[in-house]
Structure formats: structure tokens, C-alpha cells
Amino acid sequence: MAAVKRRAYRDWDYWGKPVPAFGDLQARILILGLAPAAHGANRTGRMFTGDRSGDWLYRALHQTGFASQPSSVSRDDGLQLRGVYITAAAHCAPPDNKPTPEELRNCRPYLERELALPNLRVVLALGKIAFDQYLGILKDRGVIQSRAPFVFGHNRLFRTPGQPTLISSYHPSQQNTSTGKLTEKMLLDVFRAARKAAGL
Numbered sequence: 001m002a003a004v005k006r007r008a009y010r011d012w013d014y015w016g017k018p019v020p021a022f023g024d025l026q027a028r029i030l031i032l033g034l035a036p037a038a039h040g041a042n043r044t045g046r047m048f049t050g051d052r053s054g055d056w057l058y059r060a061l062h063q064t065g066f067a068s069q070p071s072s073v074s075r076d077d078g079l080q081l082r083g084v085y086i087t088a089a090a091h092c093a094p095p096d097n098k099p100t101p102e103e104l105r106n107c108r109p110y111l112e113r114e115l116a117l118p119n120l121r122v123v124l125a126l127g128k129i130a131f132d133q134y135l136g137i138l139k140d141r142g143v144i145q146s147r148a149p150f151v152f153g154h155n156r157l158f159r160t161p162g163q164p165t166l167i168s169s170y171h172p173s174q175q176n177t178s179t180g181k182l183t184e185k186m187l188l189d190v191f192r193a194a195r196k197a198a199g200l
Helices: 052-063 101-114 128-140 174-178 184-197
Strands: 029-033 084-088 122-126 156-158 165-169
Touching (some): 122 128, 165 184
Parallel strands (some): 029 084, 029 122
Antiparallel strands (some): 156 165
């Protein structure tokens, strides 16, 4: 996906590889996104960096005390995260921003390892695909018997004994933010709920 560049970024050397997770290894909150955007994280090499989704995400993280600055433009911009760790269901930029079931299966072992963060108390799923991927792991591990009680919606909390609290949120995609499906206040409310659930 790094061969096709936008005119605005034609002078960039695109990252063009699997994008690693980013954040605080002592985090109590894991933020689970969908996949790197073709001209965002696939270009910059950092999750949610260089696109409009990331603009919304990092601004909200900064306003709620999780990020040292309100924007993320490159891997070396000095941004530091406190208490949160950001990853995605897929680590490579998928065609049309829609990971195939095979791509999600291939990346699942990375997510399973990331769920072993030592202080993890909350999984915040941005979008239904991320939500479903996490629930699939819980079901395969025998932690839950059925996904039926877990109905995706914005700022919904789900508690399962012995597991991190799951919070579902609309994804800060341009489609959601430009139509008003997700507002800045709604996103801030999610991070405030996550902070409370994590005991921060």
C-alpha cells in the first residue's frame, strides 16, 4: 500500500510496513482501533498519526490527560502517552480501509500478546470490528460463552469477572465525525469513562 501516494505526500518515504503499537507499557487502558490508514499510519509509522481520525483521537487524549501534546504528526515529534497503549486489530493498511478476515486472523496473535500488559484494566474498542475482534478472543479463551450480551454502541461499558472492563465507542473516522455521529464531547466522555473505570 506504500506504492500509491497522495500528491500532498509525494515527497514522503512511506513507512509501508506493519505499524507497531504505541504507548505506555504500564498502561491501564488499551485503545483498540481498526487498521492503519493508507496515508496516515501507513505513511508515518505510528498508530493514528497523520490523518483526521488521529487528529480527533490525540486531541481528546491530550484534553483528558493521557497525551503530552494535542497532535501526532510523526514518530519523532516528542509525543508521549501516559496510562494508555494504542494498537489495532490489523497492523497493515488494508485496501479500502477494510481488513479481510484473513488479515485480522494474521494480526490476532499480536493483539493477544498486547492484552497481557501487566496493569491492564480497560479495553476501549474504537468501532465494531475492533469490538468484535476482542470479543472473539474472549470467546475462544472460554472467558465468555456468547457474544449476545455484548451489544455494540457508543460509550457502553461491559464488565466480565477477571477481565478488563470493555468500553465500546464509535470510531473517530472522518465519516463519523463529519456527519456528527461522533462529536468531540462524545469522544471526551468515552475517555473520561475509561479513566474512571481504570481507577486513574
